Amino acid sequence: MTPGLALFYGGMVRTKSVLNMLMMSFVSIALVTVVWLACGYSLAFGDDIGGGLIGGLKHAGMAGLGPDSVQGTVPTLLFATFQLTFAIITAALISGAIADRVKFGAWLVFVPVWALLVYVPVTHWVWGPGGWIAHRLGALDFAGGLPVEITSGASGLALCLVLGPRLGFKKDAMRPHNLPMVMLGAGLLWFGWFGFNAGSALGANGLAAAAFLNTLAAGCTGLLGWLFVEQKRDGHPTTLGAASGAVAGLVAITPSCGSVSLLGALVVGLAAGVVCSYAVSWKFKLNYDDSLDVVGVHLVGGIIGTLLIGVFAEKAMTGSTEGLLYGGGLAQLGKQLVAVVVVAAYAFLVTYGIGKLLDKAMGFRASEEQEHKGLDLTVHAETAYDHGVLGHGAPVSSSVLSPTQKVKNHA
Template sequence: MTLAAAHIDTGDTAWLLAATALVLLMTPGLALFYGGMVRTKSVLNMLMMSFVSIALVTVVWLACGYSLAFGDDVADGLIGGLHQAGMAGLGPSDVHGTVPTLLFATFQLTFAIITAALISGAVADRAKFGAWLVFVPVWALLVYVPVAHWVWGPGGWIGQHLHALDFAGGLPVEITSGASGLALCLVLGPRLGFKKDAMRPHNLPMVMLGAGLLWFGWFGFNAGSAMGATGLAAAAFLNTLAAGCTGLLGWLFVEHKRDGHPTTLGAASGAVAGLVAITPSCGTVSLLGALVVGLAAGVVCSYAVGWKFRLNYDDSLDVVGVHLVGGIIGTLLIGLFAEKAMTGGAEGLLYGGGLAPIGRQLLAVAVVAVYAFAVTYGLGKLLDKVMGLRASEEQEHTGLDLTVHAETAYDHGVLGHGAPVGASPFVPTAQKVNTQA
């Protein structure tokens, strides 16, 4: 047994193995969450955009993404080196803290995967699948990897020089995906019929199932970021549960007061909003802080999802309203609610830390949001010019499932009132009967 192997803690390793599996499960959960929110003609395409992200990001991460994000800094806090490209030199005995380095790299990989997949919700129903296959790996290298290094990498300027706090990914995950989603939906333009046709979720039970899987996986996302089976992991676990609950209740309260009807979609969206906001703060705030963070996200995000109609950007599945806004809320509120008992030193304004923590959090949010938006907008424009980013009008009208994947998710005759004898399978009866399909 090598000296490194002797330092591997089996309890911490077992927990991180479980947490890694939980975070990976979040991407299929996201696929179901998004899949239920689109219309029947593009369900499979939505599922595929998430599933293919698993494969694309994994290849890029193993090739060079991990080394650039978590390798030794080579550019004044901006990016790591390529010394571990292809996972070179890493074996089962290499250790990161108290866990195998290979496990740490895999855990971080699952974060990169779901971050890329999150963006797909902003461009649902109209993005070319072929263009998505190119966009995901390039975006992961240009946006996610540098920001991950800034926040978590050795020598990263946000984490180790600015000393802004982000426990589990408000900046690299939530804010980059939300800002990038906004940039990409501006490049693509709105869906056909935006603000004219009703575009309701076609399968709310699927949405609720997806939200439940996301919530389940989020415990690995947040508590796993403690990197061990510790008291901090337990606190992050409880904070995650609490914030998801108050996020759900906050969203439903707004719906009831504003619309008169608390909805299942609102419950799912509110829970996700609370989970998004607690992601950066779950290891820095107390239980009371977590309750407030979740509630604030549930209330504010329930209004933010309507901004697209006023500002005329078609964020199909509310990536901007939930992930960008929720990520900003959770990251900024660290500056108010951070407690020494959680952070080991840093304190927020309400606990005697002064205004400096808020300033640090605000600067980190602003830089990451602007960087992610600018790079994604430029990448989107480039891909649109080179290969076309948007599906054709005919494909969008017919549905991407049939025109791109040559499949349909449902027997439309069953969903409708029954297909007449001899009806063509390529002209689904349900699309005639139910215009929401």
């Protein structure tokens, strides 16, 4: 899913920062993996030592987790690796909110620090042994509305405020440069989402099948809901809208796919597609530059999906909990609301603090010259395309030419 996200984001930025966008996702794979294996898994899924707030370091470095160790019916090493993929993509998601203007070196520092201080604790709260959200509050989250969607969206908003808007925000056209790439990335994400959600059942069983079907259904109604809004509001259903709507529906069904019926999934996806299609424009009114709509899709979509568990949860899916629509009253909705508020506030405040400290220590934002010329060339000494052929008229710097090319150019 993370390479799919890289393509999704890469197609949405301008040509001068495509490679930088891809790199921010790919390097997150490496950084989060190292942190997760060193201590992240143990802190998230180890035995609780902090009143439901954090696990211990018993399994730091994956100590004591041999091939015979089992988590339920699943080998523990497989479970730890599966959960690692959630941690990776959550960090990578944040990059979309701050595209086109981040120092790559600062991103290399931010990702592991953020994973340890934000993702790991929230994951323990929601899924870890004795985590307070699951075991004390009683809120439900099947596959990551709280640890993945809401943390990434709230953290993206925090960094938007730390870094400020891109040069030319609300003045210059900043259209996606490659919509086929966006659609390909969205398709890969959608396919991966089946494993993301259905895999959270930790078995090839009826619950996994229901989560699989719910994921497909919500992605479809999210897509259709977004296109309906575009047609009514703008007069044109767009490919970007189709991709964004599908992702919005998938985001919203992530926490609820193991709690709602097919009818509930259809409504959850539709609600996300419609609401998120309006939410992405809030940045222009509120003046925060969420470059690729992480706040409008992941934060808003995650909130919708997490809250609607309190409305559409069915006993046949959950085993006991029922939502408001099925006679469960307001109790579960209240629990879901508390979880949403606490996780969003925690992720926002801690991320804002990390961002501010990094900005003071090493500078978080790229220079104006780098942003103007593009991060691909100025940071990575590469370009995704021959800019001259695309009509931009920007010559490739001699620093990225081979010695043979330099001799030819000189001649």
